[in-house]
Structure formats: structure tokens, C-alpha cells
Amino acid sequence: MIDWLESIDQQLVLAINGWNSPFLDEFMWIISGKITWIPLYLILICLGFVRLGWKKALLYIGCVLLAVGVTDFICSGIIKELVQRYRPSHxxxxxxxxxxxxxETGTLYQGGQYGFVSSHAGNFFALSWMVGWVLKPYFRWLLPVLLILTVIICYSRMYLGVHYLSDILGGALIGTGVALLVYRMVYLKVNQYIS
Structure with a gap:
């Protein structure tokens, strides 16, 4: 069963990575980049201050940072080191x-040695859910848009050959779970005491 699932993982990443072109290479590289999304983060911060007021906006930002930070620590600091599953690129x-x-330096991008679970997937799912749940009363369209962007980012990781689908799904589950815990256990509880 495990061999069969691993075979599917490998075939899928080879298929997605095989549909490459110079344009898609550049596009997926940009989508996968960390700096690319700084304007989005600034917009999400501004939306919080505009709709929530400064006290609740600070709580919102703190909870998003907490969810992403915990997710990243679990994905990169714990699971990748425990499982030590090589990326497709390794x-x-x-x-x-x-x-x-x-x-630009001429080197081939292959990511770090281990890929399970995907930090990109975990972090972006944590961010999307937290922002989407908090700002849903004001921007109902925001969560679907963020989730679509997150799926595109996850696809870019497979396109670049640095993650299997199972890496992505594992990261997505962790990011979603952490976001749910932070939202219910921290945001909702603290928010009721802020006027």
C-alpha cells in the first residue's frame, strides 16, 4: 500500500514538473518566492486596521503570526527532521x-534535503484560514481568494520538483489544524474582552 501511494506521488510530481516551459518556470518561481507576497501581507494588515480598529487588529495580526509561526516550527523544526523524507529533487x-x-547565479533550485511536510503549504494554509475567519464578516470573498492563491503556491512547489502531493497535503492539514486551534483558543477568547 505504501509503495503504491509513493508511486502515485512520484508519477504526479513527474507529470506536473514535466509540463514545463520557460514562461511557467519564471511564473512558478515568482509564485513560490517569499518576497512576492509582501504586498499581500501589507494589504491584509491594512484590512485588519480598517475594519477591526487598532486593538482588535493587533490581536488579529498577533494570531496570524502565532498560527504561521507554530505551523512553520512544526513543519520545519519537528516533522521534517523526524521523518527525513527526501524531496523529489533529492x-x-x-x-x-x-x-x-x-x-540567476546559474545554479539549479532543488530546495532543502527533506520535504515532508511542506512548510509553504502549512504556512499559507494557516495564514489563509486565520485571515479568512477573522475578516469573513467584512470580506466574504477573501477566504476563497486566499485559498485559491494557496493552492496555486502549492502547485508551484510540485512544478518546481521540490514537493510531492503528500508533502503538500500534510502541510495543509497542519496549517489548517493550527489555525483552527489559534482561532478558537486564542482569537475568539481574547477578542471578547477587547472593546
Whole structure:
């Protein structure tokens, strides 16, 4: 059963990575980048201050940072080191079948050694759910938009050959779970005492 699931993971990443082109290489590299999303973060912060007032906005920002920070620690600091599952880009069976993005310095981007679970997936799912739940009364469209962006970011990680689908799903579950806990156990409880 495990071998069958791993085979599906490998076939899927090879298929997605195989649909490459120079345009998609650049697009997926940009989508996968951390700096790319700074304007979005600033917009989400501004929306919080505009709709929630400064006290509740600070709680909102703090809870988003808490959810993303805890998710990142669980994904990168604990699970990746415990499981030590090689990324597709470090799997000796796949490395010569994959297409890698060539950076400005000429090196091929292959990510870190271990990929389970995806920090990108975990962090973006944690952020999307937290922001979406808090701002839902004011912007009903925001959560679907953030989740669509998150799925595109996750797809870019498979396209670049640095994550399997199971890495993405694992990260998504952790990010969603942490966001749910922070939202219910911290945000909702503290929010009722802020006027």
C-alpha cells in the first residue's frame, strides 16, 4: 500500500514538473518566492486596521503570526527532521527525470534535503484560514481568494520538483489544524474582552 501511494506521488510530481516551459518556470518561481507576497501581507494588515480598529487588529495580526509561526516550527523544526523524507529533487530515482529552475547565479533550485511536510503549504494554509475567519464578516470573498492563491503556491512547489502531493497535503492539514486551534483558543477568547 505504501509503495503504491509513493508511486502515485512520484508519477504526479513527474507529470506536473514535466509540463514545463520557460514562461511557467519564471511564473512558478515568482509564485513560490517569499518576497512576492509582501504586498499581500501589507494589504491584509491594512484590512485588519480598517475594519477591526487598532486593538482588535493587533490581536488579529498577533494570531496570524502565532498560527504561521507554530505551523512553520512544526513543519520545519519537528516533522521534517523526524521523518527525513527526501524531496523529489533529492530522490536518486527521480533527480535525472526532473526539470529544475535555473536561478540567476546559474545554479539549479532543488530546495532543502527533506520535504515532508511542506512548510509553504502549512504556512499559507494557516495564514489563509486565520485571515479568512477573522475578516469573513467584512470580506466574504477573501477566504476563497486566499485559498485559491494557496493552492496555486502549492502547485508551484510540485512544478518546481521540490514537493510531492503528500508533502503538500500534510502541510495543509497542519496549517489548517493550527489555525483552527489559534482561532478558537486564542482569537475568539481574547477578542471578547477587547472593546
Amino acid at each position: 530522490n536518486l530515482e527521480l533527480i535525472h527525470q526532473l526539470h529544475f529552475y535555473r536561478t
